[in-house]
Amino acid sequence: MQNTAVFQLEQVSKSFGNGDEQVRIFRQLDFTVRDGEFIALMGPSGCGKTTLLNMLGGIEMPDRGHIRFRGERIDDYKPATLNQWRARHVGFVFQAFNLLPMFSAARNVELPLLLTSLSRAERKRRIETALDLMGLSQCANRTPKKLSGGQQQRVAIARALVSDTSVLLCDEPTGNLDKQSSNEVLTLLKMLNRDFNKTIVMVTHDPNAATFATRTCHLDKGSFIDEPQQNPTAAACA
């Protein structure tokens, strides 16, 4: 299980803009995410971490090269197919502004389920389970405004979990949090990775956050600096 590739980037090139203003982000990048991994993606600002994560999640498309998900190419999917694929396989957590302000925590978590044909009762059960797992049972009916940053982020994770996708993509999920809230969120992510076999790719600037991952990858100037190593501490935990 540990060795099956979930994502494979093959010779991926990506640039933004055109003409003189063109900025090349990646050039023939190879990258593999395996089943059950918890990857911390690090690197200086502007090096393309978010872009990479967005390509994994099918939000950005590569200019050249292929992206495979469990062996199947997703880079040639039509937008509608990609939407379905994403709803089915990928959960997203962002740095901030994760939640819809007009909805309660429970309603926010419910959103991905509205794209399914699950019954109301089943949806309710899943929302409760997800919120419970994130230690938020008490906050189900609060709107984001009435939640702390850490709680908001945990609601976002609950939403990423609720449709039970095998992959979580997190873009600086602790970027806005203090140390204690960070650790809570990271502990939960690690638990999801270890106990529920979620494959997680997490962008972070925080070396402390990286210690929760099973592998840390350093991006700079469009490529990985060193051959990505297994995180010794996290590996021991796994």
Next chain:
Amino acid sequence: MQHHSSHSTLDRSLAGECLAMARMSLANIWLSKWSSVCIIGCIVLMVAVQATFLSMAEGFQSSMDSAGSDSIAVLVDKQSQSESSSQVSREQVELLRHAKVLGSNQLFSPEFRMSVSVLGREDNRKMNVALRGLTPAGFALREGYKIVQGRAPQAGRFELIVGDSLARRVKDTTLGSRLNLGGQDWTIVGHFQLQNAVFETEFWADLAMVQAGYKRENQYQSIRIGHLDASGLAQLRQFVQADSRLALDVLTEQELFREQIKDTTNVILYLGWPLAAILGIGALVGILNIMFISLEARFNSLRIIGLLGFSVTSIRFGIIFETVLLSCIGALLGIGVITLLLDGAAAWSVTGGIDSEVYNIKVGVSTLGQTLGFSLFLGLLGGLLPAWKGLNKESNHV
């Protein structure tokens, strides 16, 4: 939570997505109350104006449809196209009374009309209405004339009867009440109705008494002659034209009435519609502005919705649903307010001189349909544009 791998449950239905987006719009309407209130306000304002003039037009139209007879001739002096400013002399009246063109079965009604000032029943506001002096032939000429309370005025007495429509709006018009008009005390002895309530707007009394009350014994305003067929009317016209002493215009009652209300009709046509159109454009611009700002503020929410896999179609549906719902609320509110304020109320409009004509404002199906339709159209436009322009730039990935 352990991998249910429930892929089969993830069959998407656009209807389900749209429902979810509609729910989001509802929540958003509540969350961004002020934007919502502004949009509703825009529509209420527009609808209020539109419904006002439409209901006026509707009431007007329904009053108009049966107003005025075309077999009754009204003679007024050549200078004035309306009754109130017309002057007809006793000599002219006598010339016509004995004219050969008129058969013996025709009713001949010289009339004297004064503008009198009375107080509104509710607001105590001064208003000008007509006091008309009539001979028995004059009463008999009126279509559907009947006394519904009390009795007819007796000759030789300062007695008044009052039109039912007017009685409801003017103070001191119950039977037995006394009204001082032009320095003379009059007693209300009856209420009358006519076939068309539009004409129930006058005080009627015995001709000689009105002339005496105002010390104008030899003065008349108009002469009504009925009933005439087309050839009778033509003969009368010829006769009047042939005699230089009769510098009078011969109109049918219908023509006279149309002439009098022409101004009102024009106001409705030339002021009402453009006003509604301008307000409509204003409302649309308002809605568009608010929606673009509101979408800007929702940028992140919409992005997240897109990332979660909701289709652009459903997101657009949500936006349009929001504006259409808001304009629907606005329209109903606007119509509701107008109905409360105006339905059944009498519109007083100054026509043909200084007298007020009355007709009932009617908030009917036509008014309702047109305003609701117009508002929904604006709501649709106000949603469509932002839904397309607002989403395009940010959702190239969805």
